[in-house]
Amino acid sequence: MRHTHNEQAPPIPLTSRDNPRIKQLRRLAQAGGVDRRAGLMWVEGDHLCAALLARAGVPVALVSTPAGLAWVETWRRQNGLDPAVPVWTVTPALMRHISALESPAPIACLARVPAQPTWQGDAPAVVLDRLQDPGNVGSILRSASAFGVRQIVALRGTVALWSSKVLRAGMGAHFHLHILEGCEPGDLHALRVPLLATSSHHGQWLHEADLPWPCAWLFGHEGQGVQAALQAQAALTVRIAQPGGEESLNVAAAAAICLHASVEAR
Amino acid sequence: MRHTHNEQAPPIPLTSRDNPRIKQLRRLAQAGGVDRRAGLMWVEGDHLCAALLARAGVPVALVSTPAGLAWVETWRRQNGLDPAVPVWTVTPALMRHISALESPAPIACLARVPAQPTWQGDAPAVVLDRLQDPGNVGSILRSASAFGVRQIVALRGTVALWSSKVLRAGMGAHFHLHILEGCEPGDLHALRVPLLATSSHHGQWLHEADLPWPCAWLFGHEGQGVQAALQAQAALTVRIAQPGGEESLNVAAAAAICLHASVEAR
Numbered sequence: 276m277r278h279t280h281n282e283q284a285p286p287i288p289l290t291s292r293d294n295p296r297i298k299q300l301r302r303l304a305q306a307g308g309v310d311r312r313a314g315l316m317w318v319e320g321d322h323l324c325a326a327l328l329a330r331a332g333v334p335v336a337l338v339s340t341p342a343g344l345a346w347v348e349t350w351r352r353q354n355g356l357d358p359a360v361p362v363w364t365v366t367p368a369l370m371r372h373i374s375a376l377e378s379p380a381p382i383a384c385l386a387r388v389p390a391q392p393t394w395q396g397d398a399p400a401v402v403l404d405r406l407q408d409p410g411n412v413g414s415i416l417r418s419a420s421a422f423g424v425r426q427i428v429a430l431r432g433t434v435a436l437w438s439s440k441v442l443r444a445g446m447g448a449h450f451h452l453h454i455l456e457g458c459e460p461g462d463l464h465a466l467r468v469p470l471l472a473t474s475s476h477h478g479q480w481l482h483e484a485d486l487p488w489p490c491a492w493l494f495g496h497e498g499q500g501v502q503a504a505l506q507a508q509a510a511l512t513v514r515i516a517q518p519g520g521e522e523s524l525n526v527a528a529a530a531a532i533c534l535h536a537s538v539e540a541r
Numbered sequence: 542m543r544h545t546h547n548e549q550a551p552p553i554p555l556t557s558r559d560n561p562r563i564k565q566l567r568r569l570a571q572a573g574g575v576d577r578r579a580g581l582m583w584v585e586g587d588h589l590c591a592a593l594l595a596r597a598g599v600p601v602a603l604v605s606t607p608a609g610l611a612w613v614e615t616w617r618r619q620n621g622l623d624p625a626v627p628v629w630t631v632t633p634a635l636m637r638h639i640s641a642l643e644s645p646a647p648i649a650c651l652a653r654v655p656a657q658p659t660w661q662g663d664a665p666a667v668v669l670d671r672l673q674d675p676g677n678v679g680s681i682l683r684s685a686s687a688f689g690v691r692q693i694v695a696l697r698g699t700v701a702l703w704s705s706k707v708l709r710a711g712m713g714a715h716f717h718l719h720i721l722e723g724c725e726p727g728d729l730h731a732l733r734v735p736l737l738a739t740s741s742h743h744g745q746w747l748h749e750a751d752l753p754w755p756c757a758w759l760f761g762h763e764g765q766g767v768q769a770a771l772q773a774q775a776a777l778t779v780r781i782a783q784p785g786g787e788e789s790l791n792v793a794a795a796a797a798i799c800l801h802a803s804v805e806a807r
Contacts (some may be wrong), residue, residue: 410676414791423785448789482805518804519689523714524797525680531794532801538784539748 286364288341292372296363300338300385301373308375308439314388316437320380321346326447327384328354334386337362340370343381375439388437392453394465399424399489401534402463402470404505405432405496406526412436413444414527415494420448422534424492428463429456432496460504466491469510472501473529478512481533486540487511494530552630554607558638562629566604566651567639574641574705580654582703586646587612592713593650594620600652603628606636609647641705654703658719660731665690665755667800668729668736670771671698671762672792678702679710680793681760686714688800690758694729695722698762726770732757735776738767739795744778747799752806753777760796 289297300317303310308317315335318327321343327334328350339347339362347362370379401419406412412434419427429436436454463470468489472478493509495501506512515524515532524532555563566583569576574583581601584593587609593600594616605613605628613628636645667685672678678700685693695702702720729736734755738744759775761767772778781790781798790798 408676410674414794417789417791418794419785421781421783421785421789425785444791446789446791451785515687515801516804517687519685519687519691519717523683523687523712525683525710525712525793527791527794528680528684528797531790531797535781535798535801538782 285341286344286362288364288366288369290366290369292369296336297365297369297373303385304373304375304439307435308442309388309435309437311388311435316386316388316442317383317439318386318442319374319376319383319439320443321382323442323447324382324384325350326450327386328356330450331386331389333357333360334384336360336385338370338373338383338385339364340367340381342367346382389454391455394455394462395426395453396465396467397489398426399468399537400426400428400466400491401530402428402430402491402493402505403433404430404493404501405499406494407434407497409434409438409440410444411497411525411527413441413446413448415530416441416445416448416452418527418531418534420451422538424534424537425452427452427454428458428466428491429454430458430460460502460508463491463505463508470505470508471533472506472509472512473533474500474506474512474514475524476514478514481513481515481536484511484513486513486537488537488541490537492530492533492537494526497526551607552610552628554630554632554635556632556635558635562602563631563635563639569651570639570641570705573701574708575654575701575703577654577701582652582654582708583649583705584652584708585640585642585649585705586709587648589708589713590648590650591616592716593652594622596716597652597655599623599626600650602626602651604636604639604649604651605630606633606647608633612648655720657721660721660728661692661719662731662733663755664692665734665803666692666694666732666757667796668757668759668771669693669695669699670759670767671696671765672760673700673763675700675704675706676710677763677791677793679707679712679714681796682707682711682714682718684793684797684800686717688804690800690803691718693718693720694724694732694757695720696724696726726768726774729757729771729774736771736774737799738772738775738778739799740766740772740778740780741790742780744780747779747781747802750777750779752779752803754803754807756803758796758799758803760792763792
């Protein structure tokens with residue numbers, strides 16, 4: 276009765292906070308939305324759920340309020356949905372209990388964190404060096420996806436890429452990308468393309484630089500920039516001319532400009 | 542005794558939540574940090590306070606924990622500080638009571654919202670059409686400042702530019718800019734430079750476009766883009782080639798790319 280693939284009877288929503296599934300979901304959602312040890316993540320909202328279903332395959336479960344079931348049925352009809360995927364129907368109050376959002380979505384997925392992909396040594400990449408702000412990281416993933424750089428390498432100390440905040444800021448870009456997390460600077464030897472570092476105060480001017488392609492762009496910590504050990508490995512360091520007289524670009528803004536310049540240099 | 546310009550005696554911090562000043566500060570900080578009617582804003586953290594003091598003149602008051610007084614004294618010694626500016630010293634617990642941040646800063650300012658500047662019809666501008674996300678708006682202000690576009694026009698429906706979240710994301714850029722808020726689309730006739738709209742799905746390719754300078758860039762709502770009435774006023778609509786095959790750029794990333802392209806076109 277609780278699964279919408281029984282089309283005959285409307286499902287009876289779960290209401291109890293003591294249900295072990297609900298407890299698990301709430302723990303996960305409230306702890307940033309990703310549990311690396313269990314390999315599980317909480318993906319909330321129709322846009323992200325659609326991106327996950329379209330690209331990342333079969334979730335552990337769909338979680339829906341009664342209002343969200345229409346979306347699930349439309350998706351099932353238009354795109355198909357593995358009948359083995361359970362749909363857990365919950366009351367809106369229970370969704371509010373689970374979700375960490377102020378305005379919870381009517382639909383969410385419990386899903387497995389995608390397996391770490393293998394390194395693609397000859398492919399372009401974006402390397403994130405200890406970036407802290409989920410909005411910045413999500414924006415950079417969107418820019419990388421827009422400009423066709425699919426390999427993302429997050430060094431240890433970077434915010435968790437599959438966390439809810441980064442997923443939301445990424446607007447589905449995650450599911451188009453090959454994401455390697457928890458990497459060490461030494462791992463970058465697997466990349467056989469030139470490393471390009473960005474700096475706010477030294478290096479060649481981006482608009483004058485002869486950019487190699489493919490390449491791997493290094494983007495650094497919001498306050499500290501790219502760490503010295505990585506700067507030293509870079510084939511080229513570039514900086515963006517800022518005629519306004521301030522060193523004031525946000526790292527995700529700088530990344531967008533660099534990735535766009537790379538596209539033009541192809 | 543409570544003012545640090547009495548250098549002889551260390552100030553006795555305020556402790557009472559019932560102090561009318563403290564009530565006012567808390568109300569302001571908890572309500573997003575700006576009170577348009579009273580013309581007051583809450584500016585928190587040493588970086589923003591320094592930008593305000595350096596550029597925007599005399600705050601109503603400095604608010605400091607005992608730990609923040611060293612910063613105030615250093616600022617006073619190195620940059621001067623109008624002796625008429627009171628320093629209200631508060632206990633760390635009281636600062637936590639006032640502040641809306643999880644980790645309140647030791648130093649903040651109560652300041653007047655800068656007066657709306659006059660339109661500069663011939664100067665370049667950035668027009669914000671109902672942008673909602675404080676991080677995006679702050680990032681765009683930083684990019685505008687970096688690339689020397691000082692006139693910012695926020696149309697009604699855009700997030701409050703002097704609110705705490707936008708101030709934080711702006712990292713001090715606000716104090717280098719001429720910010721006009723609460724404008725209507727009809728007001729844009731005051732701009733005598735060409736309006737350039739951005740679109741995700743039509744217009745000239747940015748990398749092929751002949752960009753006029755000076756110009757006014759229009760950046761639109763995160764979901765809806767630039768409204769049709771403004772698109773119609775634009776001398777040129779441009780879009781950014783996204784060979785990754787997704788329309789996935791964040792608006793602040795797109796703005797950075799457009800403003801950077803404008804600099805190259807000068």
